[in-house]
Structure formats: C-alpha cells, structure tokens
Amino acid sequence: MMKMGTSTERRLLSPSMKMADLMNLRFSLLGVLTRMGIPFGFGDETVEEICHRHGADPDTFLLICSVYAFDGYIPTKERLEKADLKEVLRYLRLSHAYYMDVALKELATALENLIEPCGENQKRIIWKFFSEYKDELAKHFEYEEKTVFPHAEAVLRKGADRTFTIGEYEENHSNVEEKLEDLKNLVMKYMPAVCDQQDIFKALFYVFSLETDLEKHTVVENDILVPIVNRLENHE
Amino acid sequence: MSKRVFIIVPSTIVARGLEQIFHDLGEFEVGGILSDLSGSGVVQLRNMDPDVVIVDPSVFDHASRGNARVTLAEYTSAAVLAIVGSLWDEESLKQYDGVLSLYDAPTAVIRKVRAALEGHGDAPRSEGEELSAREKEILVCVAKGMLNKEIADQENISIYTVITHRKNITRKTGIKTVAGLTVYALLNNLIDINTIE
Numbered sequence: 001m002m003k004m005g006t007s008t009e010r011r012l013l014s015p016s017m018k019m020a021d022l023m024n025l026r027f028s029l030l031g032v033l034t035r036m037g038i039p040f041g042f043g044d045e046t047v048e049e050i051c052h053r054h055g056a057d058p059d060t061f062l063l064i065c066s067v068y069a070f071d072g073y074i075p076t077k078e079r080l081e082k083a084d085l086k087e088v089l090r091y092l093r094l095s096h097a098y099y100m101d102v103a104l105k106e107l108a109t110a111l112e113n114l115i116e117p118c119g120e121n122q123k124r125i126i127w128k129f130f131s132e133y134k135d136e137l138a139k140h141f142e143y144e145e146k147t148v149f150p151h152a153e154a155v156l157r158k159g160a161d162r163t164f165t166i167g168e169y170e171e172n173h174s175n176v177e178e179k180l181e182d183l184k185n186l187v188m189k190y191m192p193a194v195c196d197q198q199d200i201f202k203a204l205f206y207v208f209s210l211e212t213d214l215e216k217h218t219v220v221e222n223d224i225l226v227p228i229v230n231r232l233e234n235h236e
Numbered sequence: 237m238s239k240r241v242f243i244i245v246p247s248t249i250v251a252r253g254l255e256q257i258f259h260d261l262g263e264f265e266v267g268g269i270l271s272d273l274s275g276s277g278v279v280q281l282r283n284m285d286p287d288v289v290i291v292d293p294s295v296f297d298h299a300s301r302g303n304a305r306v307t308l309a310e311y312t313s314a315a316v317l318a319i320v321g322s323l324w325d326e327e328s329l330k331q332y333d334g335v336l337s338l339y340d341a342p343t344a345v346i347r348k349v350r351a352a353l354e355g356h357g358d359a360p361r362s363e364g365e366e367l368s369a370r371e372k373e374i375l376v377c378v379a380k381g382m383l384n385k386e387i388a389d390q391e392n393i394s395i396y397t398v399i400t401h402r403k404n405i406t407r408k409t410g411i412k413t414v415a416g417l418t419v420y421a422l423l424n425n426l427i428d429i430n431t432i433e
Contacts, residue, residue: 191423
C-alpha cells in the first residue's frame with residue numbers, strides 16, 4: 001500500500017511518468033482521466049505523450065491529478081503559474097456534466113431500487129430529500145457556469161468588467177455538502193429492515209464516491225481556479 | 237474569505253515564520269501576533285475573535301499551564317493549537333485542538349490547522365448515543381419546520397438550550413440539515429407525514 005501525501009510521492013507526479021503508474025496511485029484519478037477525454041489503452045506511454053496526443057495540457061492535468069492523489073495538497077505558486085486557466089475551466093465544466101449526467105443518475109437508480117420495498121410515505125420523503133439535493137447542486141453548478149467561469153474567461157481576455165471579482169465568489173458548498181452527508185447517514189444507519197442489504201451497499205457506494213469526488217472538485221475550485229484568476233485580476 | 241489566525245509566541249522568528257507560511261499558502265491570514273498574554277493583548281485577542289489561535293505553551297507559567305486551554309476559552313471560542321519546539325509533556329498537550337512542531341513542513345502546518353478547525357465544532361457531549369425523550373421532542377419540532385425561537389417559546393426553554401439540544405441531536409444521528417432530520421423523524425416513526433406536508 002502506497003503512503004499518500006509525503007513530499008517524496010508528490011515529486012513522483014511528473015510529465016515523464018507512465019500514465020499507468022499515475023493511475024495506479026488512486027482509483028479516483030481515473031475519473032480525472034476520463035473527464036479530460038483521455039481514452040484507456042495507453043499502454044506504457046508517458047503522461048506527457050498521451051496528454052499531447054489528446055490536446056490536454058500536461059501541467060494542468062498533473063496539477064489536478066495532484067489534488068485527487070494527495071489529501072491536503074496545496075498547489076505551489078510555481079505550479080499555479082504553469083497551469084492553463086482554459087484547461088482548468090474545461091475540466092470543471094466537464095466535471096459538472098459528469099456529476100449531473102452520470103454520477104447523480106447512477107445514485108438515483110440505486111436509491112430507487114433501495115427504497116422500492118419501503119412504504120409509500122417513506123419512499124416519498126426520501127425521494128423528495130434526494131430531489132432537493134439534486135436541485136441545489138444543479139443550482140450551484142449553474143451559478144458557477146453562468147457567473148464565475150465566464151468571469152474567469154473575461155479576465156483571461158482582459159475584458160472583465162469590474163462588476164464582479166473572483167473574491168466575491170462565495171464558496172457556498174456547505175449546504176450541498178451537508179445534504180449529501182445526511183443522505184449517507186440516513187442510508188447507512190436508518191433504512192427500514194425491509195430494504196435489501198446489497199441495495200444499501202450499492203447506494204452507499206455511489207454516495208461515497210460522489211462525496212469524495214465533490215470534495216476534490218471544491219479543492220480544484222478554491223485552490224487552483226480562484227488563485228489563478230485572482231493573480232490575473234491583479235495583473236490587469 | 238480566509239480564516240483568521242492569532243499567534244501568541246514569545247519568539248519573533250517563529251511568529252514571522254508562521255506568518256510567512258500562512259501568507260504563502262493562502263486560506264488563512266494572520267490577524268494578530270502577541271509575545272505574551274498581557275492585559276492589552278487579551279483585549280486584542282477578544283476583539284479580534286479569530287478562528288484559530290496558535291500558542292506556545294511556554295507563555296503560561298508552570299502552574300497555569302495545565303489549564304491553558306480553559307484560560308484561552310475565556311477570551312476566544314477559536315480552535316487552539318500549541319506550537320512546540322522540543323519534547324513537551326504530552327499530557328498537557330492533550331488539552332489543545334492540535335499540536336504544531338517547529339519542524340513541520342508548511343503544508344503540514346496548514347493540514348493540522350484545518351484538522352483542528354474541523355474537530356473544534358463539536359458540541360458539548362450529552363450522555364449516551366441514543367436520543368433522549370427530550371431530544372426526540374425537540375427533533376419533532378425541528379422536523380415540523382419550527383424555528384429555534386418558536387421551539388423555545390413552546391417548550392418554555394431558552395434558545396441556548398434549544399441550540400444545545402439540536403447540536404446533540406446532530407452529533408448523535410449524524411444528520412445536520414432540517415430536511416435530513418425530517419426524513420430521520422419519519423423513518424423512525426416520530427412524526428406522521430401529514431404533519432409536515
């Protein structure tokens with residue numbers, strides 16, 4: 001078992017490493033890979049070679065991978081300066097699409113199966129809770145896509161008006177995060193005995209992976225996107 | 237917004253070093269530095285209401301060292317981390333929300349401060365892990381959508397007591413949101429769905 005987060009391991013993330021070695025560090029890195037549109041079947045090629053072939057920027061890709069690979073990772077100034085803002089935004093948008101179109105749908109199906117044997121009232125209230133969570137998450141993504149990301153792009157073109165700065169980007173993830181955590185605890189601890197054990201496990205599996213992924217997503221936003229845009233704003 | 241850190245260490249070098257780390261890595265900013273806990277310093281600490289306090293335990297004299305955390309709690313509700321350079325009585329370090337070493341890497345400092353903040357939010361513990369009858373009553377009120385003030389008036393208790401009950405309910409059930417508590421109450425047959433819709 002590999003120990004995560006020490007400086008020795010961190011140095012391992014270099015463009016010349018094999019893509020397979022990078023992916024073997026942690027399961028969740030596979031999500032980054034697929035969302036960036038890089039297909040499997042990369043054999044023994046390096047990160048750099050594969051990124052170039054698929055039009056991805058290796059520095060940005062590795063920066064995002066570092067967030068996913070090492071808990072508590074904080075990007076250095078040098079690495080942030082090397083990162084490509086457009087690429088960060090592309091990744092964030094693709095992630096949003098993944099959460100809404102894939103992850104939440106998988107979770108919804110698992111949850112539907114899980115509550116199938118429950119009473120009508122129980123079904124209704126659990127489903128309502130999940131739907132509210134989904135709507136809140138969608139609303140949050142929409143705010144980012146309609147306000148925050150276009151602002152970042154405007155800053156990049158040096159055409160940002162002064163009505164919004166990245167400093168105002170209030171990271172209001174807290175409520176959505178709490179709801180997902182509640183869902184996790186409700187499913188794990190309080191489902192009626194009629195529910196199938198495997199169905200509970202499956203639902204929990206999707207909740208946990210979504211939760212972990214969203215945590216890293218928030219780090220990418222707070223510790224990569226915000227400081228990069230901040231620096232560009234101040235240089236304007 | 238970055239979280240504010242208040243530093244109480246006698247060594248200027250250590251204080252400046254910490255300040256530099258927080259400055260470089262973002263997320264936290266240093267709001268004040270004291271070399272000891274003198275009268276005016278205490279006022280400064282109270283006024284600033286920081287999120288995190290980092291203190292060198294040697295600012296407390298030997299007799300008061302064991303109660304250092306309690307002493308600080310009089311001035312601030314912040315999470316408190318000790319910073320130590322050499323071997324230190326482990327027992328007396330247990331009172332802190334975290335312990336930094338002079339040899340910690342900058343990222344380790346940030347991680348520890350984050351962890352201290354996270355662990356710090358815990359409510360005072362009430363006995364047992366099952367909800368008490370009283371807590372169940374409060375939970376039903378919450379699930380019905382009542383506000384703290386309304387619950388306090390109806391149950392004839394202070395708002396502060398309502399908040400403490402709610403903290404304990406959340407700690408025991410692991411459920412934080414009102415919507416989540418409503419689901420919990422229904423799954424545990426504490427309420428009828430007709431009373432909430």
